[in-house]
Amino acid sequence: MKAVIYEKYGSPEVLQLKDIDKPTTKENEILIKIHSTSVTAGDWRMRKADPFLVRLFNGVFRPKKVKILGFELAGTIEEVGSEITKFKKGDNVFAFCGYKFGAYAEYKVLSINEEVELMPSNFTFEEAAVLPLGTLTALKFLRKAGIKENQNILIYGASGSVGTYAIQLAKYFNTIVTAVCGPTNLDLVKSLGADKVLDYTTQDIYETQEKFDIIFDAVGKISKTNSKKLLNSKGKYVSVSGSAKNKKGDLKFIRDIIEKGKLVPVIDKKYNLNQIREAHSYVEKFHKKGNVVINIT
Template identity: 60%
Template sequence: MKAVVYEKYGTPDVLELRDIEKPIPKDNEVLVKIYATTVSAGDWRMRRANPFLARLFNGLFKPKRVKILGFELAGIIEEVGNGVSSFKEGDPVFASCGFTFGAYAEYKCLPVNDLIALKPSNMTFEEAATVPVGGLTALRFLKKADVKKADNVLIYGASGSVGTFAVQLSKYFGAKVTAVCSTANVHLVQSLGADKVVDYTGEDFTKLETHFEVIFDAVGKTSKSACKHLLTPTGKYITVTDAPKEGSNDLFFLKELIESGKLLTVIDRKYPLEKIREAHAYVEQFHKKGNVVISVIQSERADDISVPITF
């Protein structure tokens, strides 16, 4: 099978498309034929070993544990392990690969757990592939902060993958959302339901007069010290640089929201697997809106049709 491999840390040029052996699923695993994946911050940071902690995880001088990146995927189950009863061959699925990565390939074996579910019926494979990382991250942090009806929530970095999901999920929970983004993305976050948008290129959000029950830094570029005066006495500051608590049914919850028309994804650009270097270079510029998708296999299924989702 074809896969994108990297043997050293560095620029996108370290990513190489190669032919490698197709994996075989264990008893508790499924083999997924991958149709789409994405380029997330976790991917390019692992490729660059930035932060340095990535080296402690993946090898001090060169990649050892993870040599194929790709944090999330959507595709079709081609084979199931002997101990698997919850999925069958031909099932369309979407999944997070967790810290094994491995989605920059034509096939990936995944354990059957809470990080894999049937693909939302009203999403294409390309759309579904964008949900597990950004969607799960946003959901888990908002649950950690206990966002509820009538809360004032500020989302810093509202136009990124995590941010676009966080705006929509906060609105679903009944919160009043103030979104912070650049001029180019104001219309986008408004279309996702934000009640107020602050264009940080012309306004300093830290000088707002509103106080918030929750401030969510969805890109890890601000700090609690810069925002604490905006919090209510019991307000919470959360940031993607922390670790959220995992929920056992989180991916299934997102699937239900998507299929009920309450959650959509934002795709900025699409690249074929052969242009993975270009995709990484673009994402590192920090200008993407929502998600950047990698098409591994072009869909041949008649049911892979995107249905518009509205609020």
């Protein structure tokens, strides 16, 4: 099968499209023929070893644990292990690979214990492929903050993958959302349901007179200390630079919301697998709106 391999850290040029052995399944695993995946900040940071902690996880001098990137995928089940009853051959699924990565390939093996669900019936492979990482990240941090109906929430970095999903999830929980982004994305975040929008290039968010129940930094760029100025007495600050845990079944929860028509992905650009270097270069510039798709087949 074809896969994008990287065997040293560095620029997008280290990504190499190669032929490798097709994986085989065990009794509790499924083999997925991947149709689409994505490029995320997590992918390029692993490739570049930025921050340095990546090297402690994946090899100090060169990648050892993970050599095929790709956090998320959508595809069709080609083989089903004998212990699997939830899925059958031919099912279309979407999945979160987690820190095992591996979606920059024609095939991926996942166990039944990992985050795999049937695709939303009304979605394409491209749309489904960009759901898992952004939606699960937004959901876990909003839950960590204790999101409740009628709360006043500020989302900083609202036009990225996590931010665009956070707006929609916050509205699903019936909250009042203020979205902060750049001037070219104000209409986008408003179209996703934001009640108010702030342009961080012309407005100092710390000068607003509003107080918030939750501040969610969806890009890891604002400090907890400064954010205290904007929080009410019991308000919570959460950031993607921190940590939080998902619950088992969260991907099914996301699918259910989608099938109710309450959540859609924002797709900025689409590339083929042989354009993976170009896609990484684009995402690394921090200009993407929502998500970037890689089509495998």
